[in-house]
Amino acid sequence: MNLHEYQAKELLREYAIPTPRGVVMENTLHAEVATNELGGSRWVVKAQIHAGGRGKAGGVRVVNSVDELRQVADELLGRPLVTYQNAPQGQPVLRVLVEETLAVARELYLSVLVDREKERIAVVASSAGGMDIEDVARSTPERILRELCDPLLGLQEFQCRALAFALGLRGTQVSELTRLLRNAYRLFVSNDLSLLEINPLVLTEDGRLVALDCKISVDDNALWRRPRLADLRDASQDDPKEAAAHAVGLNYIALDGNIGCMVNGAGLAMATMDLIKLHGGAPANFLDVGGGATAETVAKAFKIILSDPKVKAILVNIFGGIMRCDVIAEGIIQAVKEVGVEVPVVVRLEGTNVDLGRNMLAQSGLKILSAPSLTEAAQLAVAAACNEHGRRKP
Structure with missing residues (x-):
């Protein structure tokens, strides 16, 4: 979850990091x-x-x-x-x-983030702060400085001093940056952040370090224990479909394709999207309905998927482990009837009571295409989306 700049700066000031x-x-x-x-x-x-x-x-x-x-x-x-x-x-x-x-003498870059490859919190800095930091990272990566933090000891003063000297700071500026970096690290850890970026961190003409701009992202998985931060969510900045999904507890991310995806399990959802791409299609979304999907959950998921006008077909890929396939099939049938789905729906079921679930779909009288495997389901969905796209052309 992202914060607005003004919200991020309020948080910075709570941790004694100067802002305008x-x-x-x-x-x-x-x-x-x-x-x-x-x-x-x-x-x-x-x-x-x-x-x-x-x-x-x-x-x-x-x-x-x-x-x-x-x-x-x-x-x-x-x-x-x-x-x-x-x-x-x-x-x-x-x-x-x-x-x-402010009268700015220099612009620097500073961020604290999670290095997932090293499994450490990393502090990243550069003497080339400002709007073109992405170009700097691509063209002159040697100008990007990095310090990895020990999980137990955290960010140490000698690491802060090393960054300060590498940035060309001298005198009291070294101790000022050290204090700022340690406060930023404390802010990051204490609030379960996934990103704290200060760009630019400016050195003013009178020698002060000030966070001129700031971006903060909070780990969504930790929001349950950070209610104050969770209340800062601005739904107007989210994709309307993503906001609707969040409101009903669904994990949804909008994409640019035309095949709506409804899957239980994040890993299975990623595999489903990969198979769609492999066979020439493009997923319209990532949607994980969870292991305990009910008819009501499935209906809400269908409504969110269909709110995207680009969707020309829907692929439902459910592995019935916790939930039996016959219960899932019943939920799909009820949802299709309730929502009034007009685009082709391809369903792949696997797991407990899979044969019963497939029979229920076949006897429903609805235009639901059943596929025995994920590969065949992806192929059917891509073909259906192509046919629907051609049929709907003016």
Whole structure:
């Protein structure tokens, strides 16, 4: 789960990590109040969306008057902002963050994340912070510095000093970065984060280190014990189908294909999507209905899948271990009748009472294609989607 920049910075300040002073606005009525609170004569207006690349997309602008602030905020609020990370639809801007401007001497990059290959928390830094950090990582990877943290000892001071010296910091800046890094590590661990990215971390002309921008992602699997963070979820930033699935407890991720997938088990879902791609198709989603799928769960899953207008066929791949195949077949039949599915549905069942489940599907009188194997199911789904796509062409 991602946080907005203003939410992330509130968390940074709780852990004594300096940020610019800012005010969040949901409309232009409070523009003068915001500028009076911040003081000065120049401010930065930042669109609040869960995507990177805002600066290049016009979502971060410097303004020099209250009138200009109102104009820019009015252009951003209530409209989708499209960046390279959320194209083509973009995400709606419901809030803007207005911040004081700082005299910046240098821009650095800092992140804390999980290195899954090393099974360690990693601290990553670079002297080339800013909007083009991805290009730096690709073209000059030697400029990306990394320290792996011991699971028991955590991030040590000597590692922080090594990063500070490698970044070209000197004097009190070394101890300041050490303190900032250790606070960032503590924030990361204490809140079950999956990513903490400060880009840029700026060195101001008066020698201070300030987090000018911040992105925080929380591990979804830990939200049950982080209710305060869970309450910060902004459903407007999610794909509507993903938000609907989250509301009913389904694991759904929208993709760009035209074959809807309904599977029980994340591993089986990945294998199902791989087989669809192998046979020339493209999955429209990842959807794990879980091991205890019921008729109600299946019906909700069908509704979410069919809310995607790109879907031309649905592949249901269920392994009946905890749940018997006849119970699953009954749920599929009820769901197809209830939802009124008009696209082809391919079902592959395996497990307990599989023959009974297949017979129930065959005798249902519905246009459900039963497949004995996953390979055949994928082939049927790809063929059905192609036929449906051709049939529906104007």
